[in-house]
Structure formats: structure tokens, C-alpha cells
Amino acid sequence: MTAVTAPPRELAKSGIVAWLVTTDHKRIGILYMLTSLGFFLIAGFLADVIRLQLAAPQQNIVGPAAYNQVFTLHGTAMIFLFVAPFGFGLANYLIPLQIGAPEMAFPRLNAYSFWLFLLGGLTVFAGVVTQGGAASAGWTAFAPLSDVRVSAGVGQDLWILGLTMTSISGIMTAINFLVTPIVFRAPGMSMWRIPIFTWEMIATALLIMMAFPPLTTAFAMLLLDRHTGARFFDPGSGGDPVLYQHIFWFFGHPEVYVMILPFFGVITEVVAVFSRKPVFGYTGLVLAAFAIAGLSMGVWAHHMFTTGAVANPFFAGMSFLIAVPTGIKFFNWIATMWKGAISFETPMLFAIGFMLNFLIGGITGVMLASPPIDYHAEDSYFLIAHFHYTLGGGSMFAIFAALYFWFPKIWGAKLDERLGRIHFALMFLGFNLAFLPMFFLGVMGMPRRVYTYPAQAGWGLLNLSSSIGAALITIGTAVLVWNVIVSLRKKEPLPDDPWGGGYSLEWATSCPPPEFNFRALPPIRSKRPAFDLHHPEYAKDSQK
Amino acid sequence: MPVRFVALAAAVALTGCAAIPHDATQQAGVMQGVWAIFITAAAVVYALVAGLIVWAAIAYRRRDPATVQGAGFSQNVPLELAWTVIPLIVVGGLFAVTYPAERHVESVVTPPAETVQVTGFRWSWRFTYPRAHVTVEGTSDKPPELVLPVGRTTEIRLASSDVIHAFWVPAFLFKRDAIPGIVNVYDYTPLREGVYPGRCAEYCGTYHAHMSFTVRVVSPEEFARWLRDHGTAA
Ligand code: HEM
Ligand SMILES: [Cu+2]
Numbered sequence: 001m002t003a004v005t006a007p008p009r010e011l012a013k014s015g016i017v018a019w020l021v022t023t024d025h026k027r028i029g030i031l032y033m034l035t036s037l038g039f040f041l042i043a044g045f046l047a048d049v050i051r052l053q054l055a056a057p058q059q060n061i062v063g064p065a066a067y068n069q070v071f072t073l074h075g076t077a078m079i080f081l082f083v084a085p086f087g088f089g090l091a092n093y094l095i096p097l098q099i100g101a102p103e104m105a106f107p108r109l110n111a112y113s114f115w116l117f118l119l120g121g122l123t124v125f126a127g128v129v130t131q132g133g134a135a136s137a138g139w140t141a142f143a144p145l146s147d148v149r150v151s152a153g154v155g156q157d158l159w160i161l162g163l164t165m166t167s168i169s170g171i172m173t174a175i176n177f178l179v180t181p182i183v184f185r186a187p188g189m190s191m192w193r194i195p196i197f198t199w200e201m202i203a204t205a206l207l208i209m210m211a212f213p214p215l216t217t218a219f220a221m222l223l224l225d226r227h228t229g230a231r232f233f234d235p236g237s238g239g240d241p242v243l244y245q246h247i248f249w250f251f252g253h254p255e256v257y258v259m260i261l262p263f264f265g266v267i268t269e270v271v272a273v274f275s276r277k278p279v280f281g282y283t284g285l286v287l288a289a290f291a292i293a294g295l296s297m298g299v300w301a302h303h304m305f306t307t308g309a310v311a312n313p314f315f316a317g318m319s320f321l322i323a324v325p326t327g328i329k330f331f332n333w334i335a336t337m338w339k340g341a342i343s344f345e346t347p348m349l350f351a352i353g354f355m356l357n358f359l360i361g362g363i364t365g366v367m368l369a370s371p372p373i374d375y376h377a378e379d380s381y382f383l384i385a386h387f388h389y390t391l392g393g394g395s396m397f398a399i400f401a402a403l404y405f406w407f408p409k410i411w412g413a414k415l416d417e418r419l420g421r422i423h424f425a426l427m428f429l430g431f432n433l434a435f436l437p438m439f440f441l442g443v444m445g446m447p448r449r450v451y452t453y454p455a456q457a458g459w460g461l462l463n464l465s466s467s468i469g470a471a472l473i474t475i476g477t478a479v480l481v482w483n484v485i486v487s488l489r490k491k492e493p494l495p496d497d498p499w500g501g502g503y504s505l506e507w508a509t510s511c512p513p514p515e516f517n518f519r520a521l522p523p524i525r526s527k528r529p530a531f532d533l534h535h536p537e538y539a540k541d542s543q544k
Numbered sequence: 545m546p547v548r549f550v551a552l553a554a555a556v557a558l559t560g561c562a563a564i565p566h567d568a569t570q571q572a573g574v575m576q577g578v579w580a581i582f583i584t585a586a587a588v589v590y591a592l593v594a595g596l597i598v599w600a601a602i603a604y605r606r607r608d609p610a611t612v613q614g615a616g617f618s619q620n621v622p623l624e625l626a627w628t629v630i631p632l633i634v635v636g637g638l639f640a641v642t643y644p645a646e647r648h649v650e651s652v653v654t655p656p657a658e659t660v661q662v663t664g665f666r667w668s669w670r671f672t673y674p675r676a677h678v679t680v681e682g683t684s685d686k687p688p689e690l691v692l693p694v695g696r697t698t699e700i701r702l703a704s705s706d707v708i709h710a711f712w713v714p715a716f717l718f719k720r721d722a723i724p725g726i727v728n729v730y731d732y733t734p735l736r737e738g739v740y741p742g743r744c745a746e747y748c749g750t751y752h753a754h755m756s757f758t759v760r761v762v763s764p765e766e767f768a769r770w771l772r773d774h775g776t777a778a
Contacts, residue, residue: 241725277614279618280619308726324635327627331627334593339604341613352601367583371646444714445741449752452753
């Protein structure tokens with residue numbers, strides 16, 4: 001192995017200053033996760049505003065102008081400031097631990113990417129206090145809607161600038177996710193022993209590096225259009241609005257995998273530990289991650305079937321293909337559970353919830369990949385339901401699984417199990433009550449991004465159900481917050497492996513781990529070094 | 545048990561499809577066929593996979609809290625190949641269903657029996673019948689009405705004069721984007737007389753929610769009469 005140079009010395013060990021100047025990957029990971037959860041609470045509140053306004057037809061609780069800002073900020077925050085950054089935070093915390101390294105490859109770059117992300121998020125929200133309000137062109141900001149002649153407010157500029165910062169920050173952090181596991185692995189930790197979560201982050205990092213630069217480009221072009229009269233997207237001067245969509249979705253589709261691959265990793269880890277089995281089909285899982293990442297670079301125009309400006313059959317075919325590696329993941333998880341000894345602590349409940357929800361999101365995704373179906377479903381509530389089943393019922397559920405699963409490692413105390421179960425029950429029920437009706441609303445003809453709908457459309461009951469679901473989700477979230485507050489106050493002496501059966505290296509160091517992670521590394525002779533250490537009698541089952 | 549579950553799912557799916565309109569236009573009939581196949585396949589796959597997940601969770605729950613490890617296996621190459629190849633065949637089949645249907649829906653008849661230029665603007669629509677010199681224009685408070693003859697193919701020439709909109713008639717199971725700088729051309733062949741609501745489906749700013757319209761499908765005779773009555777208005 002390459003000799004590991006000493007990580008930069010911390011300027012301060014404790015207090016606020018220590019957090020401000022930290023280059024410790026664990027602290028940066030925690031900062032990332034806390035910040036993203038903060039944005040989740042804000043975006044969740046905005047979702048409640050949406051659901052309040054739509055609970056009944058012809059309401060005017062918020063008017064159209066405010067509503068449009070609300071859904072724009074909700075979508076923007078959920079995608080750019082919550083789901084993806086939570087994955088980055090988790091990866092920052094876990095990658096060095098899982099490969100037996102003391103730090104990330106570039107700790108200062110790591111700190112830089114966090115602060116840039118925070119600044120970017122705050123910049124987006126700063127639009128709220130400007131004259132004309134925050135951005136309101138949707139999370140996609142299609143041209144020419146986002147052009148200065150239509151969206152004149154400075155809120156749109158702040159949105160573009162803020163997201164450009166998060167995009168650059170994402171590229172920085174991806175460099176770390178790629179380099180660290182390749183060069184910083186502990187002796188014995190061959191590439192084919194890296195835990196699946198870390199593998200998924202390698203695939204994610206590659207996707208970020210390919211997809212985020214085009215996003216930055218698209219935003220730069222929007223800004224130039226807005227302020228220098230560049231007219232890239234202005235048909236009146238030979239520009240092309242469809243071009244913006246190509247660049248945006250060339251980023252946007254890989255982005256949805258940036259928001260799911262890390263969580264495929266989380267689910268793999270959680271399912272294996274609570275099924276008390278080695279991960280089934282390790283090689284298949286790794287190959288599937290790269291197959292998904294590769295294919296996802298070639299499907300962007302399935303978001304553009306209704307433009308009439310793309311080769312629909314090609315993009316339909318490529319999109320169908322992604323179902324195959326995704327299916328492999330599902331079958332591997334089921335095979336990991338098969339003949340296991342499964343217990344149902346909160347992380348496992350959320351993992352099972354993830355599987356049942358994401359399955360619906362994935363299957364309806366295959367439907368949408370068929371243009372004759374998409375012509376009706378695109379930009380309707382069917383689409384809203386579909387992607388919430390992948391990102392909410394999927395990624396968000398996996399985020400909660402991760403939170404319960406690694407909380408004891410990070411904090412040194414478990415979250416309360418009873419509150420965890422209540423949280424899960426409210427979430428699972430609420431989520432399905434909120435989003436299942438939307439499939440029907442979409443088929444019945446309800447378009448997305450409308451602040452109200454006529455009473456005679458007959459959509460009232462389904463919308464009410466959806467709003468009640470949102471209320472349950474909100475109560476569930478309050479239970480989670482309460483759980484965290486309660487659990488933060490307790491510190492219990494935990495063993496290195498508080499769940500019993502943890503297999504990757506983070507379970508072979510204390511809760512929380514010391515500075516630079518390991519006092520002594522256990523021998524790494526298989527894919528489950530921590531498990532071999534704690535249960536040598538079963539080491540024979542560990543794959544080499 | 546699982547077989548019955550899957551059959552039930554398929555039955556539910558099929559009755560569900562019946563709720564999707566299928567005979568408002570000839571093109572919608574083709575697309576409804578695709579919906580029916582996909583919903584059925586979706587229900588079967590969901591029942592199968594969700595069934596396996598729930599079954600595994602129940603059947604392999606930990607019985608003895610002292611268990612450190614369940615079974616020790618972690619691979620099975622033939623099985624892994626099977627669940628790679630079988631889904632490949634399934635998506636191949638879905639593509640085979642998709643491709644001809646899309647070709648059919650996208651094909652345009654020349655010459656069409658009738659042509660309408662549809663133009664979206666913030667926040668309503670303008671319908672122009674070029675041969676009869678008839679133009680109908682709405683506002684966000686007074687949605688316009690598109691009149692089409694039943695049983696004949698009308699070519700829609702879709703455009704926008706400001707931002708992107710989308711012209712969606714849910715009963716026709718179809719929408720297309722109205723993009724500034726582009727004219728999108730496609731056909732409707734309505735099969736049933738009636739009045740169908742339509743809406744803008746591409747977010748276009750403040751009053752996007754009010755950018756609705758109706759489509760009225762009438763007999764060819766009534767259509768000719770309507771054109772005559774409105775011809776002078778243009
Ligand atoms: C947890 C409860 C949630 C509720 C009740 C909720 C509700 C909604 C609703 C009703 C809309 C449609 C608004 C409209 O089109 O007028 C919407 C849009 C959206 N949601 Fe959520 N959502 C939730 C969570 C999430 C999560 C976890 C994500 C993760 C990425 C997310 C991402 C989005 C995005 C991207 C949009 C589209 C915004 C746009 O059209 O520009 N939501 N949400
Ligand atoms: Cu519009």
C-alpha cells in the first residue's frame with residue numbers, strides 16, 4: 001500500500017471553532033448530514049403547504065405566485081440539498097472507516113466542499129427575502145420560462161448561483177469518494193473486499209464527475225442568456241429551448257442515480273446485518289451498480305418524449321434496460337434474506353419499507369419509459385407519484401434506515417426502538433396514503449404544478465387522502481425529531497458492534513470511533529473483517 | 545399461495561385498465577392497449593417480488609434470539625444468471641409492444657382531412673383552421689373550444705408564441721409540447737362525439753393552472769356548419 005501521509009492536524013479539538021475549521025472526515029460527514037436534514041425539514045414544511053393548498057378544490061390559502069415558489073423550493077431543496085447531500089455526508093463518514101483508512105484522501109478539499117454546499121443552499125433560499133421572491137421556474141428551470149424576460153426576479157439568479165455552488169461542491173466531494181477507496185485501503189482490503197456501500201459511492205462519484213459539469217454548463221448558459229443576451233436558448237435568435245433540456249437532463253437523469261445508488265448500498269448493508277447472512281451476490285451487486293451508472297448516462301431524453309424532438313425508441317429501449325441491473329439488486333437482497341435469521345429493528349423495518357416502495361417506483365418507471373404511456377402520464381400526477389416512490393419511499397426511507405443503523409456508531413447511543421417503530425409505521429402508512437392516490441389523479445388528468453383544480457374535475461377525495469397522508473408523514477417526522485432529541489441526551493457504553501453481526505470495519509472500532517478511526521486494525525482476510533473478528537467460529541462462511 | 549396472489553393482481557390490474565378511456569380517438573385505442581399490457585405486467589411483477597420480500601421476512605424471521613448467523617451461502621451463479629436473463633427477455637417483450645404502438649401513434653396521414661394550428665400562449669390557446677379562415681382564441685377566464693369532426697383525421701400543428709406549453713387531452717391519452725421555434729405535427733382521429741376537457745401540462749408560469757380548453761367532437765355535418773358560422777368572425 002501507499003504510505004499514508006499524516007492527515008492535517010486539527011486546529012482546535014472542541015467547541016464551535018473546532019467544527020468550523022475541521023478537516024476530520026467524520027465531523028464533515030456529520031455536518032453534511034445535519035445540514036441536509038435541516039433542509040429536509042424545511043422542504044417537508046413546504047410540502048405541507050402544497051398539500052394544504054391542494055387538500056380541497058378551488059382553495060386560495062396560498063395564491064398562484066406563492067405556490068409556484070413553494071413547489072420550486074420544495075423540489076430544489078429535496079433533490080439538491082437533502083437526498084444527494086445526505087448520501088455525501090454518510091459517505092464522508094463511512095468510506096474511510098469501511099476501508100480501514102484514517103482520513104479522506106483530500107481532507108481540506110472535503111471541508112471546502114461542505115462549506116460551499118452550505119453556502120449554495122443558503123443562496124438558493126436567500127431568494128425568499130428579495131423583491132419578487134424566490135425562484136419559481138420549477139426545479140428544472142426550463143428555458144425560456146427561466147429567461148429574464150419571463151422570470152425577471154433576482155430570486156432566479158440566486159437559485160442559479162446557489163445551485164452552481166452545490167454542483168461544484170459535488171464534483172469536489174466526488175473526487176474524494178473516488179480517490180480514497182482506490183489509494184487509502186488498509187493492508188488486506190483488496191478492491192473485491194470493499195463493502196458494497198463504498199462500491200456504490202465509487203459508482204456515484206463517477207456519475208457525479210460525468211453529470212455535474214454539464215449542469216454547471218447549463219446554469220452558466222442560463223446566466224449568460226439572462227444577463228449578457230447570449231441567447232443560447234432563445235428561438236427568436238436562432239437559439240433552441242430543447243438544447244437546454246438536453247443539457248439539463250444529461251445531468252438530471254444521472255442525478256437521480258446519484259440519489260439512489262448510495263442508498264442501494266445502505267439497504268445492502270442493513271439487510272445483510274439484520275438477516276444475519278453474508279451479502280448474497282457481492283460481485284453481481286457491484287457489476288449491477290456500474291451497469292446502472294453506465295446505462296443512466298444514455299437515457300436522459302426519456303424526460304423529453306413529449307417534445308417531439310428526440311429519438312424516442314432509442315431512449316425507451318435504453319431505459320427499459322436499466323430495469324435489469326435494478327432487478328438484480330432486488331433479487332440479491334431477497335436472496336440475502338433467504339434462510340436468514342431476520343430480526344426487525346427499526347433500520348430493517350425501513351429497509352423493507354424501502355424495498356416495497358421503491359419496487360412501485362421502479363415498475364412505474366418502466367411504464368413511463370414506454371412513450372405511448374408517457375404521452376398521457378408525463379407531467380401529470382402519475383409522474384409525481386412515480387418519482388416520490390423512488391426518491392421518497394426509496395431514498396428517504398433508506399436515509400432513515402441509515403440514520404437508525406449508524407446513529408450508535410456516530411453518537412455512542414442507540415435511537416429509541418419504540419419511537420423508531422412508531423416513526424416507521426406513520427411514515428409507511430402516511431407515505432402510501434399520500435402518493436398512491438396520485439397515480440390515479442394523474443391518469444384522471446390532473447397535471448403537476450397547478451396551484452388549484454376545479455371542483456367539477458372530481459379529484460377532491462383523492463387529493464384529500466393525499467393531504468392526510470402528508471399529515472401522517474409530518475407527525476412521523478416529529479416523532480423522529482423527538483427521538484433524536486431524547487437519544488442525544490443519553491450516552492451508553494456500547495460495544496464496537498452494537499447490532500451484533502456488523503461485518504464491515506466500522507463495526508471493529510469504538511462507538512464513536514477515535515480520531516483517525518482505529519486504535520488497531522483487525523486482520524482483513526475476507527469481505528467481513530469485523531464479523532470474523534467477533535465470530536471466528538463462522539469465519540468459514542465469509543467470502544474471501 | 546403466490547400463484548393465487550399473482551392471478552389476483554393480474555385480475556385487479558385488468559379491471560383497473562378498463563377505467564382508462566380507450567375509444568375517444570383511434571390513436572388512444574392503440575395506446576390503451578399498451579397501458580393494459582404494462583399495467584398487467586406491472587401487477588404481476590409487483591405481486592411476485594413484493595410477495596417474495598414479505599414471504600422471506602416472515603418465513604426466515606429469527607426464532608432464537610441467540611442466533612449469530614443464519615445460513616452461510618452467498619452465491620449461486622445459475623440463479624444469478626437466471627434473474628439477469630429472464631428480466632432481459634421481459635423488457636425485450638415490453639419493447640416489442642412499445643415500438644409498433646409508438647410508430648402508429650406518431651404516423652401522420654397526408655393529406656389530412658382537416659388541419660388546425662394550435663398555438664399556446666400565456667395563458668390560453670389559439671385554434672386556427674387555415675382553410676376555412678376560422679380562428680378561436682381563449683383567455684385564462686374563458687377557455688377556448690377546439691371543434692373536431694368525428695371519424696376524420698385532423699392534423700394538429702402545435703406551436704407556442706412565448707414559453708413551452710403542452711397540449712393535453714386526457715381522454716385522448718396524449719399530450720405534446722408546444723415549443724417556441726418548433727412546429728410539432730401529429731394526428732387525432734376522434735371516434736366518439738362528445739366534449740372532453742383539456743389542459744396545459746407543461747408548467748408555464750403564474751396562471752398555468754388556468755390554461756385549460758375543451759375539445760368538442762361533432763359529426764362532419766355539424767363541423768361543416770360550425771366552420772361556416774365562424775368563418776366570418778375571422
Ligand atoms: C415527504 C413528504 C413529501 C410530500 C408530501 C411531497 C409532496 C409533493 C407534491 C404534492 C408535489 C407536487 C407539487 C406540484 O407539482 O404542484 C411535489 C413535488 C416535488 N417533490 Fe415532493 N413531497 C415529499 C417528499 C419529497 C422528497 C423526499 C423528495 C426527494 C427528492 C421530493 C421531491 C420533489 C420534487 C423534485 C418535486 C417537483 C418540484 C417541481 O415540480 O419543480 N419530494 N412534492
Ligand atoms: Cu401553458
